[in-house]
Amino acid sequence: MTDKKEMPLIWKIGIGFVLGLLLGFVLGPMTNNPFISDYIIPLLNLIGNIFLALLKMLIVPLVFSSIIMGAASIGDPKTLGRIGIKTVALYLLTTMVAIVIGLTLGNVMQPGVGLSIAGAAGEAKAAAPLTKVILDIFPANPLKALVDGAMLPVIVFALFLGVSATLIGEKGRKFLEVNESIAETMYKMTGIVMKTAPVGIFALIAVTAAKYGPAVLSPFAKVIFAVYIGCFLQASIVYSGLITGYVKKSPMWFFRGVREAMLAAFVTRSSSGSLPITMRNVQENLGVSEKISSFVLPLGATINMDGTALYQGVCALFIAQAFNIELSIGAQITILLTATLASIGTAGVPGAGLIMLSMVLTAVGLPIEGVGLVAGIDAVLDMARTCVNVTGDMAVATVVAKSEGENL
Numbered sequence: 001m002t003d004k005k006e007m008p009l010i011w012k013i014g015i016g017f018v019l020g021l022l023l024g025f026v027l028g029p030m031t032n033n034p035f036i037s038d039y040i041i042p043l044l045n046l047i048g049n050i051f052l053a054l055l056k057m058l059i060v061p062l063v064f065s066s067i068i069m070g071a072a073s074i075g076d077p078k079t080l081g082r083i084g085i086k087t088v089a090l091y092l093l094t095t096m097v098a099i100v101i102g103l104t105l106g107n108v109m110q111p112g113v114g115l116s117i118a119g120a121a122g123e124a125k126a127a128a129p130l131t132k133v134i135l136d137i138f139p140a141n142p143l144k145a146l147v148d149g150a151m152l153p154v155i156v157f158a159l160f161l162g163v164s165a166t167l168i169g170e171k172g173r174k175f176l177e178v179n180e181s182i183a184e185t186m187y188k189m190t191g192i193v194m195k196t197a198p199v200g201i202f203a204l205i206a207v208t209a210a211k212y213g214p215a216v217l218s219p220f221a222k223v224i225f226a227v228y229i230g231c232f233l234q235a236s237i238v239y240s241g242l243i244t245g246y247v248k249k250s251p252m253w254f255f256r257g258v259r260e261a262m263l264a265a266f267v268t269r270s271s272s273g274s275l276p277i278t279m280r281n282v283q284e285n286l287g288v289s290e291k292i293s294s295f296v297l298p299l300g301a302t303i304n305m306d307g308t309a310l311y312q313g314v315c316a317l318f319i320a321q322a323f324n325i326e327l328s329i330g331a332q333i334t335i336l337l338t339a340t341l342a343s344i345g346t347a348g349v350p351g352a353g354l355i356m357l358s359m360v361l362t363a364v365g366l367p368i369e370g371v372g373l374v375a376g377i378d379a380v381l382d383m384a385r386t387c388v389n390v391t392g393d394m395a396v397a398t399v400v401a402k403s404e405g406e407n408l
């Protein structure tokens with residue numbers, strides 16, 4: 001009954017975020033107090049992790065059922081192919097622009113110059129070879145892919161199911177109806193989980209702020225600054241440009257509509273984890289159809305990582321400068337290509353981009369120890385890049401919807 005008076009969710013989430021940040025900064029210097037380190041931080045960690053677990057609980061059934069629904073509602077495989085090509089082309093284009101922004105900032109701001117690299121511990125895990133990345137897209141065992149939450153093979157299987165069920169006409173109708181009912185249930189469940197977001201986000205950011213505090217960041221302030229500026233430019237030039245130039249709407253309309261998802265991505269550091277929220281925001285606030293969003297967004301959360309690509313550009317230059325290695329234009333073009341592939345292969349989970357950075361470094365002969373150099377501050381970089389990753393997905397979903405004649 002008090003519906004009208006209730007504070008909007010985004011405000012609650014914002015308040016949770018600011019309070020969590022403040023609490024983290026207060027707790028940070030007190031972590032040698034056993035009460036804080038043994039009880040308060042673990043408690044906050046537990047609360048944050050419960051929120052993350054709830055989000056993760058949604059991912060597989062939500063993606064699976066909504067992709068089947070998306071494929072079935074597009075129906076005609078030709079239309080599906082057309083939308084697919086547009087989506088992937090836009091994803092690649094925005095990713096490449098992001099890397100160029102990252103490389104430019106790395107060259108101009110020179111974040112690694114003068115940095116002492118003594119004590120950098122190299123613990124890079126090798127990235128998977130490219131052939132394996134490609135092969136893994138195909139679900140040899142779809143049930144295993146579902147159980148493991150391996151998103152690309154799940155997406156491929158769901159697409160096949162949706163298309164096949166449509167092709168058999170009347171006989172596939174029941175299956176699609178049941179699936180639609182599952183998808184709707186999952187959307188509702190997302191809404192319920194979202195109600196816990198203010199508390200979950202409060203706890204997550206408090207733990208991060210307590211761990212990284214403002215002071216710890218100073219030696220790496222320049223690389224953090226470069227990545228954050230890059231992310232800001234990507235959002236304010238590339239995405240705003242697409243929205244104004246193509247969708248013919250104001251950037252404010254877009255960012256206002258997607259702010260919950262951006263904040264969730266920033267705090268959870270996971271594109272996949274934020275997916276339920278990105279789908280909701282894009283459908284409810286921007287008016288993109290279920291048909292488009294349920295196809296474009298899960299795919300984006302899995303393969304489109306503009307922020308990660310940008311970060312890899314900045315970090316490759318940062319590491320080269322820190323190790324006093326000159327990078328030629330040719331090497332930087334190699335970074336452009338490998339970082340595009342690396343960002344496609346990056347899983348939408350916290351810290352995945354750091355592992356894929358080793359692939360980019362190896363491609364241009366930079367020391368893999370550089371990964372150890374970035375590792376200490378990676379969480380802070382991960383927040384900004386994940387935020388851009390999901391914003392890019394949502395911008396592309398909006399553009400594709402517009403191009404299919406949707407009324408936004």
Ligand code: ASP
Binds near residue numbers: 382385
């Ligand atoms: N955390 C990022 C994401 O989920 C991936 C990365 O580590 O770059 O989008």
